Amino acid sequence: MQKRIDCHTHIVSAAIRDEYFSRTDGYALVMQFLPQFQSIVADDSYSTVRSDPRLFLCPCIDLSRDILPQLAGIEKRLDTDRIVGLKIFLTYQTGRADDERLTCVYDFARKHRLSVTFHNGLCSLVLPTDNDMAGSDARYVANAAERYPDVNFIIAHMDDPRFDECIRLVHAHQNLFTDFSGAYEPGTKEDADIEWAIDTFAKAIHQYPDTYRQILYGTDFCPPINLSALAEYDYTIERIFPPEQREDVYFHNCLRAFPRLAAYLHENER
Numbered sequence: 293m294q295k296r297i298d299c300h301t302h303i304v305s306a307a308i309r310d311e312y313f314s315r316t317d318g319y320a321l322v323m324q325f326l327p328q329f330q331s332i333v334a335d336d337s338y339s340t341v342r343s344d345p346r347l348f349l350c351p352c353i354d355l356s357r358d359i360l361p362q363l364a365g366i367e368k369r370l371d372t373d374r375i376v377g378l379k380i381f382l383t384y385q386t387g388r389a390d391d392e393r394l395t396c397v398y399d400f401a402r403k404h405r406l407s408v409t410f411h412n413g414l415c416s417l418v419l420p421t422d423n424d425m426a427g428s429d430a431r432y433v434a435n436a437a438e439r440y441p442d443v444n445f446i447i448a449h450m451d452d453p454r455f456d457e458c459i460r461l462v463h464a465h466q467n468l469f470t471d472f473s474g475a476y477e478p479g480t481k482e483d484a485d486i487e488w489a490i491d492t493f494a495k496a497i498h499q500y501p502d503t504y505r506q507i508l509y510g511t512d513f514c515p516p517i518n519l520s521a522l523a524e525y526d527y528t529i530e531r532i533f534p535p536e537q538r539e540d541v542y543f544h545n546c547l548r549a550f551p552r553l554a555a556y557l558h559e560n561e562r
Contacts, residue, residue, distance in 0.1 A: 300510030382428035413452035473510030
């Protein structure tokens with residue numbers, strides 16, 4: 293099997309961990325859920341990541357609470373919990389990536405070589421949301437990327453449905469990356485017509501011949517919220533990228549996007 297790092301999952305419990313690794317292998321980054329999602333999915337992401345050396349954590353920043361105390365708590369657990377990035381749930385929570393109040397997050401990320409993943413664009417069909425589509429626009433992530441050129445930012449879901457503009461922004465900024473995780477949720481247009489989805493993603497990605505170096509493999513795996521697709525992503529990658537680009541998409545791009553991850557993988561593979 294192709295060596296891979298799933299850059300975007302919600303393996304937040306032992307049960308989800310067991311189902312995921314019963315179907316695939318490799319490494320996975322776990323995006324912690326917001327407290328407001330707990331009524332739908334119980335989050336035990338810290339202990340779940342500690343339970344398996346193939347997992348790495350991206351704690352979330354809750355925009356409804358004071359940010360500095362959250363960062364202080366994360367700082368104490370950086371190494372014990374294999375933290376490689378942070379997650380900010382735009383759209384679900386009102387705010388923009390270039391808001392001044394997030395400056396402390398980016399300073400923290402720069403200090404600790406952490407990457408910042410945003411939810412951008414349309415949301416899950418089952419999770420509660422502020423539905424701030426305007427605030428989650430990828431152009432605000434690009435603004436933050438310009439202010440912090442030594443921090444990597446990940447625009448999750450290719451800013452669905454603003455795919456073409458997302459790729460234009462990614463191509464213009466070396467510290468921006470993106471994925472099409474979460475695409476195949478039942479009830480979405482992408483899941484109803486995977487060939488349309490592949491054609492749409494490919495059209496955006498192929499605007500530039502070198503964009504593949506900034507595309508990450510991610511699934512958004514979390515069966516409790518109807519995100520259980522895995523094989524669909526392999527099929528999509530096979531259709532969009534030629535064989536010589538797939539190792540980058542599945543593996544090397546994630547190491548570029550998450551610089552703190554490489555040291556942990558080296559420890560695992562010794």
